Amino acid sequence: MSAPTITETRKTKLPRRLPIVILIAALIITGVVICAVLGEGIAPYSPFLQRLGIGDTLPSAAHLAGTDLLGRDVLSRVIYGARTALVGPVVVAAGAFAIATLLGLLSGYLGGLVDSAIMRWVDFMFALPGPLVAIVVVGVVGGGYWTAVFVLIVLFTAPDTRIVRSAVLEQRPLPYIDAARTLGISKTRILFVHILPNVLPIILAYVVLDFAFALVNLAGLSFLGLGVEPGTPDWGRMLFENRNILFSNPVALLLPAGMIILTAVSMNLIGDWLFARFAK
Amino acid sequence: MNTAVVGAGQEGPLLNVEGLVISHGAVPITAPLNIAVERGETIAIVGESGSGKTLTARAIAGILPPGINATGAVTLDGIPLLRLAERELRKIRGFRVSMLMQDPFTMLNPLMRCGDHINEMLRGRPEFASRAARAAEVKRRLAEVGIVDEDVARRMPFQLSGGMCQRVALAAALARDPELLIADEPSTALDVTTQAEIIRLLRRVQRERHMSLILITHNLRLAFSTCERIYVLYAGSLLEVGDAAAVERQPFHPYTLGLLLSEPPADIRVPRLVAIRGSVARAADVVDSCGFADRCDWAKQICRAGKPPLVARDASRFTACVRQDEIQGELDALRTAALSAAPMTLRPDPTEGALVRVDALVKTFVGARGRPIRAVKDISLRIMPGESVGLVGESGSGKTTLGRCLVGLETPTAGDISIDGIAAADFDAMAKADRARVRRTIQMIFQDPYSTLNPRHSVGQALSEALGASAGATSPATPDRIAALLADVGLSAAYATRRPASLSGGERQRVAIARALAVKPAVLVCDEPVSALDVSVQAQVLNLFKRLQAEHGLAYLFITHDLAVVRQIADRIYVLYLGEIVEEGPTERVIGDPQHPYTRRLIESIPRSANQRAP
Numbered sequence: 024m025s026a027p028t029i030t031e032t033r034k035t036k037l038p039r040r041l042p043i044v045i046l047i048a049a050l051i052i053t054g055v056v057i058c059a060v061l062g063e064g065i066a067p068y069s070p071f072l073q074r075l076g077i078g079d080t081l082p083s084a085a086h087l088a089g090t091d092l093l094g095r096d097v098l099s100r101v102i103y104g105a106r107t108a109l110v111g112p113v114v115v116a117a118g119a120f121a122i123a124t125l126l127g128l129l130s131g132y133l134g135g136l137v138d139s140a141i142m143r144w145v146d147f148m149f150a151l152p153g154p155l156v157a158i159v160v161v162g163v164v165g166g167g168y169w170t171a172v173f174v175l176i177v178l179f180t181a182p183d184t185r186i187v188r189s190a191v192l193e194q195r196p197l198p199y200i201d202a203a204r205t206l207g208i209s210k211t212r213i214l215f216v217h218i219l220p221n222v223l224p225i226i227l228a229y230v231v232l233d234f235a236f237a238l239v240n241l242a243g244l245s246f247l248g249l250g251v252e253p254g255t256p257d258w259g260r261m262l263f264e265n266r267n268i269l270f271s272n273p274v275a276l277l278l279p280a281g282m283i284i285l286t287a288v289s290m291n292l293i294g295d296w297l298f299a300r301f302a303k
Numbered sequence: 304m305n306t307a308v309v310g311a312g313q314e315g316p317l318l319n320v321e322g323l324v325i326s327h328g329a330v331p332i333t334a335p336l337n338i339a340v341e342r343g344e345t346i347a348i349v350g351e352s353g354s355g356k357t358l359t360a361r362a363i364a365g366i367l368p369p370g371i372n373a374t375g376a377v378t379l380d381g382i383p384l385l386r387l388a389e390r391e392l393r394k395i396r397g398f399r400v401s402m403l404m405q406d407p408f409t410m411l412n413p414l415m416r417c418g419d420h421i422n423e424m425l426r427g428r429p430e431f432a433s434r435a436a437r438a439a440e441v442k443r444r445l446a447e448v449g450i451v452d453e454d455v456a457r458r459m460p461f462q463l464s465g466g467m468c469q470r471v472a473l474a475a476a477l478a479r480d481p482e483l484l485i486a487d488e489p490s491t492a493l494d495v496t497t498q499a500e501i502i503r504l505l506r507r508v509q510r511e512r513h514m515s516l517i518l519i520t521h522n523l524r525l526a527f528s529t530c531e532r533i534y535v536l537y538a539g540s541l542l543e544v545g546d547a548a549a550v551e552r553q554p555f556h557p558y559t560l561g562l563l564l565s566e567p568p569a570d571i572r573v574p575r576l577v578a579i580r581g582s583v584a585r586a587a588d589v590v591d592s593c594g595f596a597d598r599c600d601w602a603k604q605i606c607r608a609g610k611p612p613l614v615a616r617d618a619s620r621f622t623a624c625v626r627q628d629e630i631q632g633e634l635d636a637l638r639t640a641a642l643s644a645a646p647m648t649l650r651p652d653p654t655e656g657a658l659v660r661v662d663a664l665v666k667t668f669v670g671a672r673g674r675p676i677r678a679v680k681d682i683s684l685r686i687m688p689g690e691s692v693g694l695v696g697e698s699g700s701g702k703t704t705l706g707r708c709l710v711g712l713e714t715p716t717a718g719d720i721s722i723d724g725i726a727a728a729d730f731d732a733m734a735k736a737d738r739a740r741v742r743r744t745i746q747m748i749f750q751d752p753y754s755t756l757n758p759r760h761s762v763g764q765a766l767s768e769a770l771g772a773s774a775g776a777t778s779p780a781t782p783d784r785i786a787a788l789l790a791d792v793g794l795s796a797a798y799a800t801r802r803p804a805s806l807s808g809g810e811r812q813r814v815a816i817a818r819a820l821a822v823k824p825a826v827l828v829c830d831e832p833v834s835a836l837d838v839s840v841q842a843q844v845l846n847l848f849k850r851l852q853a854e855h856g857l858a859y860l861f862i863t864h865d866l867a868v869v870r871q872i873a874d875r876i877y878v879l880y881l882g883e884i885v886e887e888g889p890t891e892r893v894i895g896d897p898q899h900p901y902t903r904r905l906i907e908s909i910p911r912s913a914n915q916r917a918p
Binding site for chain 2: 197198199201202203204205206207208216217220221
């Protein structure tokens with residue numbers, strides 16, 4: 024209402040130092056990205072090279088993480104596995120982001136029938152048990168990894184749409200939007216030039232979280248045999264393939280499991296941190 | 304009450320603040336402050352935003368926000384408050400020192416019934432041990448603050464109006480019978496007529512209980528009308544201290560004079576308000592100089608040579624202006640000159656050729672459970688070309704809704720709007736060309752300077768978009784045209800690259816005006832455009848409105864609750880009450896000789912001068 028006391032709080036800025044945890048999380052993600060991009064360049068062996076003669080062995084100087092049942096180098100497979108661990112979740116996050124942003128902007132700004140239609144669809148999606156739907160669809164339709172990615176996009180779009188919509192509703196009554204309307208600025212321009220930049224930070228923070236969820240979900244589907252093709256180096260698939268050699272070479276199971284956890288947790292931490300910084 | 308600042312009473316002052324320094328880490332928020340409050344005395348701490356007045360109050364009550372530190376001595380009746388542990392302080396708060404805050408809605412717990420707020424304060428006192436005794440006392444306490452309706456104690460805060468909430472909060476603050484009440488802008492968030500009631504109530508309670516009162520306010524006129532002594536705080540330093548009546552009669556510090564002249568007088572219309580240039584300084588930037596030096600017309604080398612101390616110039620008068628002796632004559636002359644009324648410009652009666660016509664306008668909103676809320680009921684008004692029309696009313700009067708209907712932000716339920724001869728009641732139903740023409744004719748300025756600009760767009764982007772909107776996208780918004788717009792509102796071309804976050808409230812409002820001017824409108828709807836600004840900045844912006852009207856022949860619909868503001872700017876006013884126009888006429892006539900009881904109440908709610916105050 025009146026300004027006198029407002030400005031005082033506005034002037035005190037939060038310290039802008041990067042917390043050490045976030046720094047570590049960022050380093051882990053950078054490492055995973057490097058593995059995914061360089062792949063062959065840094066993997067000591069081909070991930071497909073089978074040496075049935077040696078079978079599963081414990082870590083040694085030649086095989087830092089040991090070998091699996093077919094004699095394949097575990098470290099190389101984990102390094103290669105970064106690809107499916109990144110590509111799928113990135114596509115899911117980007118797809119959900121694009122659709123949710125569009126739907127959320129329309130729903131929040133236009134209101135009325137458009138809003139009702141979109142929100143009822145969101146409600147419907149919320150009523151579905153997400154992972155189960157993914158299992159059923161991929162199981163029935165087939166198509167493996169990319170079908171799973173598509174299903175996850177659809178599933179993740181619903182909650183994201185809600186987030187975007189509420190962020191838009193917060194901006195909509197502000198005078199700068201009214202001012203643009205009185206100037207006769209077009210709806211499209213108001214949506215994408217005025218509102219979008221102001222809600223983008225919040226959306227991006229959620230998109231990062233989407234990535235982490237997608238990673239865990241895709242790994243889970245791969246473990247169930249509903250993701251990547253058999254033989255593909257994939258962290259979730261490796262959990263399935265190496266579950267029987269837990270005692271002969273535990274690293275073959277624990278390394279991909281650890282990578283899934285580390286990557287997902289790192290992304291979550293970064294997402295939370297981004298959210299705390301921008302949502303205010 | 305002519306007690307000196309250093310306590311001369313037999314026991315010394317009730318509250319004595321000595322060398323209080325508030326800081327945020329290494330950043331100083333105030334210079335050492337000395338404040339004394341006698342028993343039963345009412346003092347005001349007057350300051351603009353960022354002056355440190357609220358934090359000073361909080362430091363006294365021991366409720367500074369985390370990260371903010373206070374050093375120095377705060378002594379209440381011999382007890383050193385700053386050195387007490389939190390447990391000890393709890394025995395003092397409420398019982399000896401109590402606080403009343405600005406926002407009545409957030410001060411009460413939204414999940415607690417009104418009576419329980421007072422009940423909670425009474426608990427723990429042996430005389431109110433039984434539930435029945437407490438209930439009776441709650442009733443008595445509510446009656447003390449003028450609430451006789453017993454039902455109020457059972458209601459939730461959100462079911463009450465702001466004024467009622469503030470009364471309940473006052474009753475809760477007084478429940479433990481404190482000796483000192485600190486009221487931080489207790490009336491600022493309320494409607495003008497309610498403001499006057501709350502202030503009268505505070506005064507009455509203070510007198511009856513012989514309680515000491517510290518009133519924190521940005522409103523110098525309110526301070527003069529309510530308090531015995533005035534402390535003028537600016538950028539963390541006290542610039543002037545003295546007896547209210549004496550300070551009002553003859554301010555010793557250029558800043559006090561500036562504040563006094565910046566406040567638009569309600570009784571006369573001046574040709575131009577004397578504004579203080581620039582915007583409020585920050586305490587950290589003026590550690591080694593007079594805080595006001597950068598905005599002062601009398602500043603010399605000596606003002607920047609060090610922080611001038613507060614020195615006695617008269618019995619009970621203190622000023623921090625080192626040049627007071629030399630410049631007092633000039634200050635007095637400026638005061639006399641500023642208070643000469645402007646000659647009345649008589650306009651022909653508005654009949655023919657109105658730029659804006661509103662006929663029998665009705666706007667009904669759908670409220671909770673489908674209940675209709677009739678914001679505007681049957682309003683008709685006219686705005687002539689180049690005329691400045693005031694629309695005066697309190698919150699809920701429908702004044703903002705009416706303004707929003709005019710610019711097409713709301714579609715009226717019934718009635719006609721015609722702008723420059725084009726029917727403009729329903730913007731969606733208009734032909735595209737008509738709509739574009741209406742939008743180039745009428746523009747709006749909004750109240751809140753902090754959200755009137757898109758935080759992600761630079762000033763230049765905002766203006767070039769507006770320029771593009773005026774002429775279709777074909778005409779390029781050249782830097783020259785942006786610079787010309789900025790110059791029009793008194794800003795340099797360098798502002799084009801700045802973002803809203805780096806601008807002060809006054810600067811943002813200037814940019815918002817420039818944005819509206821980009822389409823070369825004939826009429827501006829100004830919705831409380833200066834009410835969120837500091838007093839010294841408010842005068843600058845009002846002068847800008849006056850200048851723009853003279854230069855561009857603009858017509859204004861000036862929506863405000865502040866009669867003093869409307870007196871300075873409007874030729875003719877409409878008084879709006881609960882969605883209906885209760886009085887209209889030339890400004891001088893309506894304010895000088897109000898006919899409707901509501902108008903009279905509005906005018907009576909303007910704070911009186913300290914020199915006219917009833918003893």
